[in-house]
Amino acid sequence: MDFRQxxxxxxxxxxxxxxxxxxxxxxxxxxxxxxxxxxERDLGSGLFHRTGRRVTLTEAGSALVPRAREALHALExxxxxxxxxxxxxxxxxxxxxxxxxTIEPLSTMLRSFTERYPAVSLSLxxxxxxxxxxxxxxxxxxxxxxxxxxxxxxxxxxVQHHVGxxxxxxxxxADGPFPPGRPVRAEQLAGHRLIVGQxxxxxxxxxxxxxxRGIDVRIAVESxxxxxxxxxxxxxxxLAVVTRSWADLSERAGALVLDxxxxxxxxxxxxxxxxxxxxxxxxFLEIAAPPPHRTSL
Numbered sequence: 001m002d003f004r005q006x007x008x009x010x011x012x013x014x015x016x017x018x019x020x021x022x023x024x025x026x027x028x029x030x031x032x033x034x035x036x037x038x039x040e041r042d043l044g045s046g047l048f049h050r051t052g053r054r055v056t057l058t059e060a061g062s063a064l065v066p067r068a069r070e071a072l073h074a075l076e077x078x079x080x081x082x083x084x085x086x087x088x089x090x091x092x093x094x095x096x097x098x099x100x101x102t103i104e105p106l107s108t109m110l111r112s113f114t115e116r117y118p119a120v121s122l123s124l125x126x127x128x129x130x131x132x133x134x135x136x137x138x139x140x141x142x143x144x145x146x147x148x149x150x151x152x153x154x155x156x157x158x159v160q161h162h163v164g165x166x167x168x169x170x171x172x173x174a175d176g177p178f179p180p181g182r183p184v185r186a187e188q189l190a191g192h193r194l195i196v197g198q199x200x201x202x203x204x205x206x207x208x209x210x211x212x213r214g215i216d217v218r219i220a221v222e223s224x225x226x227x228x229x230x231x232x233x234x235x236x237x238x239l240a241v242v243t244r245s246w247a248d249l250s251e252r253a254g255a256l257v258l259d260x261x262x263x264x265x266x267x268x269x270x271x272x273x274x275x276x277x278x279x280x281x282x283x284f285l286e287i288a289a290p291p292p293h294r295t296s297l
Contacts, residue, residue, distance in 0.1 A: 003075055005039040006068040008032050009047065013065060017055055086279050088117045093280040096125040096136045097146040098201070099226035101268050104245040105164055106146050109288040116287070120280050128224050129200030130269075134158055137271050143281040148243060148266040150202045161270040161289035166243040168206055168264040171233050172256045183259040186210060193220035193238035195229050202266045203241050230255060 011021035012032070022029040040046055047061035057065070084090035097106055102124070110122060125142055127133045130153065133145035138157040146163075147153075153160060170184050177192065178184050189210060194217050197204045210217050220238035223229070229240040233255055242250075243266055247257045270289050272281065 001039060001042050003072065005035050005042075006071055008035045009039060009061075009064065010068050010072070012036065012048070012055065013057065013061075017053060019053065084119075088279055088283060089119050091119075091278065091280050092121040092123060093144070093278070093284060094123040094125065094142040095144045095146065095284075096127050096133050096142040098127055098130065098133060098148055100148050100166070100203075100243045100245055100266075101146045102126075103249065104166075105268055105288075109163075109284070112287050113284050117280070117283060120283075128198060130202075131200055134271055137273055140273065140275075143273060143277060144284060145271045147269055147271065148202045149269055150205055150264070150266055153269065153271075157274065158271040159274055161272065161285060163268045163270050163289050166245055166266045166268060168203065168241055168260055168266060169244050169247060170258045170260055171230065171240045171242055171246065171250045172258060173233060173236060174254055174256050176239065176256060178256070178258055180256055180258070183261040185261045186213075187215060189239075190216045191218070193218045195221045195223065195232050195238045195240040197226060198222060198224050203243070206241055206264055 008021065008025065008027075011025055012018055015021045015024050018029055018032055018036075022032045025032065036047065043060065043064070045060040046058050047064060048055040049058055081090065095106075106124075110124075113120075114122065125136065127136060127145070127147075130147040130149050133147040134153060134157070136142050137145040145158075148166060170178070170189075172178055178188070194207055196207050196219055199208070207217060207219070221228075221232055223232075226242075229242060230246070230250055230253055232238065233240050233250075234253060241260070244257075250257050270285070272285060277285070
């Protein structure tokens with residue numbers, strides 16, 4: 001059974017015969033008859049009583065009519081839905097991101113996208129590490145992912161799109177150990193208590209590198225929850241190394257934001273599947289990452 005056969009069947013019902021249905025559908029009468037016969041064989045029952053040129057529905061044919069109309073209506077709804085998604089008059093886009101880039105640049109990307117395509121629903125998932133982001137995209141859990149990294153990503157299962165850089169800064173209480181307006185050298189962090197994220201994040205890699213260089217930093221709190229960093233700093237639990245995207249929020253909360261020397265950069269990378277993307281995902285990439293910035297990974 002297929003939709004063509006159901007369409008032919010309903011045309012015969014609606015037009016009162018094979019000849020009229022064939023004319024309305026612009027098909028030959030033999031082709032129409034063959035399609036209906038194939039449908040009858042598939043169902044194992046006759047659908048019409050044929051008396052000369054006159055046809056009437058059998059009991060089985062009468063039972064099929066409402067079901068056939070429901071099936072064709074569902075097909076039209078499906079086509080309309082696909083058309084809406086294709087034309088970005090609907091649909092859904094799932095994005096996974098690490099915590100820091102959700103402040104910036106993702107906020108700006110989302111604002112631009114929703115202004116241009118307000119009918120597309122966006123779903124934002126959170127991942128703890130760059131590997132988590134890549135894995136979620138690679139396995140099809142999300143179409144796009146946003147991460148920060150200080151080193152090349154491993155593997156060749158996704159495509160990366162560079163969308164800017166973010167400098168690391170130090171967040172301290174206003175009455176902390178360092179004066180405002182002056183950069184803090186890496187060596188000056190020796191002996192200070194730091195609030196850090198879990199391994200696999202760029203800011204944790206920075207702290208680990210300090211330890212590898214023999215700078216005696218002390219980890220006061222290790223947390224997966226990046227949003228906890230600022231309250232912990234303000235409570236005096238320690239200092240935090242974060243990306244500059246947190247600067248405005250931190251300063252408005254009353255914390256002190258200081259540059260680090262030498263400068264340490266984190267790269268913001270949008271990753272996508274190598275498989276064909278939905279129209280919504282392609283449109284998001286056009287806004288967030290112009291084609292010249294895309295490379296295979």
